[in-house]
Amino acid sequence: MTTNQTARVLELLKRFNSGEKVCIDVLQNDAMWFGKSEKTIRRDLDVIKEYFPESFDLIRGGKGEKGCYKAITKEIFNNFLDQDTLALMVQTFNIAQRNNILESLNIDENDKKIINTKIQKSKECYEFVTKPFETKKQDVKLLREMERAITYKQYITITQQEAKGESSYELKPYKILFINENFYLVGENANEAYPFSIFRVTNITDIVLHKKTFHHNPDIVDFIKTIQTPYPKYTPSFRRHLIEVVVEVSPKKAKYFKMKQFLPSQKIIEQKNDGSILFSFTVTQEMEIEDLVKKWIPHMKVVSPDSLREKIETDVRAYLL
Structure with missing residues (x-):
């Protein structure tokens, strides 16, 4: 590189590191690149890419802009890591550690040690009672x-x-x-x-x-x-074959169903004067809802369809015998 190109490349690195957006047409009006062709500016960018291939990426510029680039900086990550996202990432890393996923990553051993240290520190604030998925x-x-x-x-x-x-x-x-x-x-x-x-x-x-x-x-x-569940049943033109299940939840447990959707299709149909609530679920087959109903017996009963209500009643009687 010439002395002038070295200065330009260092300036680009400085701008990328500070999180600035770098656009070719804007640089052509900058003092360091004034009078330089687009080809010359791209050569400056190529020098950085040669040594730091993942250092910056092409982005969509504003109206009239072309060839705009930006680097993923620490500041961007800091803005990304709000409270909710951080909690999710902590849970993800905990699951990863408990299932040896980190061992399979193609990263430096020292980096793995740093990640493990961060996970251990997170456990001072988080404890996961539910067992995560098992994997090998x-x-x-x-x-x-x-x-x-x-x-x-x-x-x-x-x-x-x-x-x-x-x-x-x-x-x-x-x-x-x-x-x-x-x-x-x-x-x-x-x-x-x-x-x-x-x-x-x-x-x-x-x-x-x-x-x-x-x-x-x-x-x-x-x-x-x-x-919604591990038990979906597919039939061609499946939407014509979906089943609506209506259940009634007692006043003692209705609040839990108002606070949480146990299946994505869960909807409130009616809230009765005694505090009980009718909920509907849309499923591909009755098996998808059976376990949920059984978990909440005696505080949940099936209103419809009759075939599901009779199936649950038969299973309960067989269990009590």
Whole structure:
């Protein structure tokens, strides 16, 4: 580099470090770059990229601006880490540490030690009673392969551990879902008799990616967005087959359902004079709501459909015998 270019590059680094937005057309009116071509300015930026590839990124400038860049600085992270976000990140790191995820990260050992130190310090303020999802080092490798297959829409064959041994399935993978503190792989089954499948990642022992690719089924994409539990039932044109479940919650427990949505589809239908409340849930099959109802017996009863109410009553009688 010439002396002048060195000075310009150092000035760019200074501006990036202070969190400034750097735009090529604005620099052309700056004293250090006045009269310089766009090509010269880009060469200055390329010098920084050569030595610090992840130092800054192209962003969308304002009206009339082009070629604008900005660096992710410590100050930006400080603004990002508000109270709610920080609490979420602390929980995430705690889960990561308790499941050996940090061990799988391709980062310097000293950096891992620093992260672990921060996690340990966070435990002075946080304690997590609910057990997080269980995972193994092998799961992390499988998740990475699933991510690749989902990104490039590749067919896969998965092998799953089942009660009677291992079974294999060919699948068009769509998404990895996190439900009830567990990861699930969901997608379109290559077997037309079972158009949609959901697999718990911890039960998957092997995955093979194929060169063959596929296109998404829009109906299944829409269906995945509505999944609430690990027990969804897909039927083509699924919205025509959704089931509305109405339950009544006693006055003693109604406040808990007003404070929290136990499923995303939960809605208040009616608040009665005695304080009890009618809630509705929209599900793909009755199994999705059974566990919730049973957890809240005797403070919750099914109003409709009759088939679910009778199923719950039969299960309760069998339990009491």
